[in-house]
Amino acid sequence: MNNLNNNQYNDIIDLPHHVSATRPRMSMIDRAAQFSPFAALTGYDAAIKETGRLTDQRIELSEDSRAALDRKQQLLVGCLADHPEVSVTYFIPDERKSGGAYVTVTGIVKKVDDYQRLLLLTDGTKIPLDDILDLESEMFHRLE
Numbered sequence: 001m002n003n004l005n006n007n008q009y010n011d012i013i014d015l016p017h018h019v020s021a022t023r024p025r026m027s028m029i030d031r032a033a034q035f036s037p038f039a040a041l042t043g044y045d046a047a048i049k050e051t052g053r054l055t056d057q058r059i060e061l062s063e064d065s066r067a068a069l070d071r072k073q074q075l076l077v078g079c080l081a082d083h084p085e086v087s088v089t090y091f092i093p094d095e096r097k098s099g100g101a102y103v104t105v106t107g108i109v110k111k112v113d114d115y116q117r118l119l120l121l122t123d124g125t126k127i128p129l130d131d132i133l134d135l136e137s138e139m140f141h142r143l144e
Contacts, residue, residue, distance in 0.1 A: 117130060
């Protein structure tokens with residue numbers, strides 16, 4: 001039977017591979033893309049990952065913690081001329097879902113803007129005063 005099948009194609013088996021004169025040769029990437037799986041639910045994987053992404057809930061400070069934080073902010077305002085370095089832990093709300101994340105940045109305080117309710121660092125970071133959870137600095141430890 002193999003001999004019979006081979007005999008059927010004897011007239012074309014040794015012909016050169018056809019190359020189109022009118023169409024450019026397709027790249028290997030484009031050729032492979034023809035056979036890639038079709039994603040019928042575009043964006044479904046991203047939606048699943050977004051749903052599974054965890055966020056933190058905003059911590060509500062007690063009155064004592066709020067008072068201690070206010071004292072630290074007042075000390076910062078009084079020492080701005082000394083260019084104090086401070087580590088600020090604050091809440092960044094998530095843009096897509098409820099909750100957010102707590103981050104800590106360290107920098108030199110440039111200004112405390114009571115009107116806009118912002119803590120400004122010399123590197124340009126703007127931190128909303130209402131989102132601050134904690135302030136840490138050597139200057140606070142020296143005063144204790």
